[in-house]
Amino acid sequence: MSKYGWLITAAVIAFSNAATAQSTAFDDRWYITPMIGGLFSDSENLDTGAYGSLAIGKYVTPHIGVELEGGYGSLAVSDLPTDNGYDRFALGFNVMGFLTDDKSTIRPYLLVNGHGQSVSFLGENLSGLGLGAGGGLMAKLGRKWDARFDLRYNLDSLGGEGIVPSDTFYLWNAGIGVSYKFGNDPYDQDGDGVPDNQDNCPDTPPGVAVYSDGCPTDLDQDGVPDYLDKCPNTPKGTLVGPDGCELDSDHDGVPDSRDQCPNTPAGIPVNAVGCPLDSDGDGVPDYLDKCAGTPAGTQVNAEGCSMADRDGDGIPDELDKCPGTPPGIPVGPDGCPLDSDGDGIPDYLDECPKSPPGAKVLPNGCALTGDCRTPRPGEQVDENGCALEQSFVLRGVKFEFDSDRLTPAAREILNQVAETLKAYPNINVDLEGHTDNVGSDSYNLGLSERRAIAVKVYLSGRGIKENRMNPVGYGESRPIATNETEIGREENRRVELRVVEN
Incomplete structure (x- = not known):
């Protein structure tokens, strides 16, 4: 088979996979691939040199990928001075046909390439178009990284009017590199290691430990996942709040199961059974008691003060319009401080x-x-x-x-x-x-x-x-x-x- 014949055959095989590709969801992320390797001439002397490339690509079906690639190589040509090497820059478009789908760990592929190149050789700058074909494989290293090996054969058609005649040059290039894929793995959107088709909790935050069904672990089985559970060892069957701790509706520090006053206002000190403290035992809790320390048995009002004369100004509380007058201040009949000049x-x-x-x-x-x-x-x-x-x-x-x-x-x-x-x-x-x-x-x-x-x-x-x-x-x-x-x-x-x- 001629050199052009096997290139055409490789292209047909690569494209044939596209016809069998399914239209279901697949890994269609963009990726970038830097590679380094070698450049080899198809000649008796087998001239060699270094080669590097950078490709930006995207998977368009589970079996087909496309790339825009730029590469540079320098070939040391036998029997020529060093400064007369074959320096080649190529910019081209690749179509890759993968032999396995995008879920496989190892993905062999065939590749066809069309490119333009600029060559510096024997003191002349040459340019032309070319074709390439080859293959390689991708090996998954993680959700975003692949290792890549690539080998291809290139036909470079160059035109010249000087020392270098118009001709077709035949080159091999081989490289190894890594691919970085942008975005989330479409088969594991939350990145918890459980594929989406098996993940019952597909939105788990990054880094959270999960069960085999993809849901966050809940070791005490209280319904609050461990990463949110501030009380991770709650006894089984205990009613808990959103933080995984035993429910305390009024937030007084006494769980509802022991709280005899479950509606205590926020911030009020309570006793062991969750009721507001009443230090003087007058039936008025401390937070409402304006006369703390009332003697036992004293009849008090709703403010915890004696019913007789709370401010001691001589005016009974029920007639006192100013019941909080400071001690010793002269007051009028209404219990308010005197204001002689009005x-x-x-x-x-x-x-x-x-x-x-x-x-x-x-x-x-x-x-x-x-x-x-x-x-x-x-x-x-x-x-x-x-x-x-x-x-x-x-x-x-x-x-x-x-x-x-x-x-x-x-x-x-x-x-x-x-x-x-x-x-x-x-x-x-x-x-x-x-x-x-x-x-x-x-x-x-x-x-x-x-x-x-x-x-x-x-x-x-x-x-x-x-x-x-x-x-x-x-x-x-x-x-x-x-x-x-x-x-x-x-x-x-x-x-x-x-x-x-x-």
């Missing part, structure tokens, strides 16, 4: 308990003008016993630790301050920042100034003109209480609002 600030918090009727006051109960502030120890007073300085401590205006960031509670107080300033549009004020003596003088001075500025910025955001407010920082230089106690230091960490004469 400004909305209870007397025990009011630094100006005789504000003019209808006056808009600060949170400390003082109006910005025409009011009488109770003097602090050591302050100068006028003939009426009122503090001379129109300076008001904005109690409750606090900042986050070591910061000029206002707390949410401070913002609420400053909202009231803003409303008072709006009621006195012609009055300007200094916003004074003060600290205790913890830290260096310079640091405290800077911190107090930043805090005063923060108050100004916040008040301007509430509609107060900036030119009405002058922020000043005094650091630790003007204490109003001792710095030797925490209570005193707390009083010294303050913001004051001082009325400025226009």
Whole structure:
């Protein structure tokens, strides 16, 4: 048979497999194959050289694959100087006919090839078209990797007008390499080692141990697979939650099987049987009990406090509209703290308990003008016993630790301050920042100034003109209480609002 004859025969055999290919699902992934090997001339001298190629391919049926391949080889030609070697670059299209289907571990194949080549030989650059045929085999190394061996015979038709005449050159090339397939194995989509046609759980996450049917293992047989089971040794027959642990509907740490109070609110401490703790035994659980430690036998209300007078202000609870009044605070007949001037600030918090009727006051109960502030120890007073300085401590205006960031509670107080300033549009004020003596003088001075500025910025955001407010920082230089106690230091960490004469 001629050289062309067996090439044609190989092509017919390769393509004949396509006619018998089934139209069912198969491994149709793209793959890439680098190969290295040798190049051999079909001549008496059997010239040899190195060869390498890179192919990108795809299976189009269980028995047919196609490839785009580029290769380069350099052949050392006998009786010629080294620099007159036969250097060949080829780019071609392969059709491969596999003798076994895509499920086989070893897959022999026949191959036909059409290619174009560019050859450098004897100082000339030649080009032309060619055919090739051969065979090889693929051997599976894993779900994505195959080993590959390839041998083929090539007929290269080259045209030249110089030293090298137009002719057909006959070459063998052989190579070995690996193929990498992109994407998931179509016969095992979840990659658990169980083929899809036997896999009852085809979506198992990667790396999870499975049974022979492809489903995740569940060694304690509680219905929760081991990879999700936080309690992998639960006794058989136990009711469990999604985490595989014994069911605890109210999440109080006591399983439902022992929980006598299965609807306990989240986060509530419970006893051994799952019921909320009731330390004083008054029938009101601790989380609802506002009077913990009630003596045994005391009749209590729903809040766990004595029915008589919970705040001890002399007003029975059933008549007390302010049942949480602090101890010792004078109250009216309704049980609420007295407010002698009717400004909305209870007397025990009011630094100006005789504000003019209808006056808009600060949170400390003082109006910005025409009011009488109770003097602090050591302050100068006028003939009426009122503090001379129109300076008001904005109690409750606090900042986050070591910061000029206002707390949410401070913002609420400053909202009231803003409303008072709006009621006195012609009055300007200094916003004074003060600290205790913890830290260096310079640091405290800077911190107090930043805090005063923060108050100004916040008040301007509430509609107060900036030119009405002058922020000043005094650091630790003007204490109003001792710095030797925490209570005193707390009083010294303050913001004051001082009325400025226009």
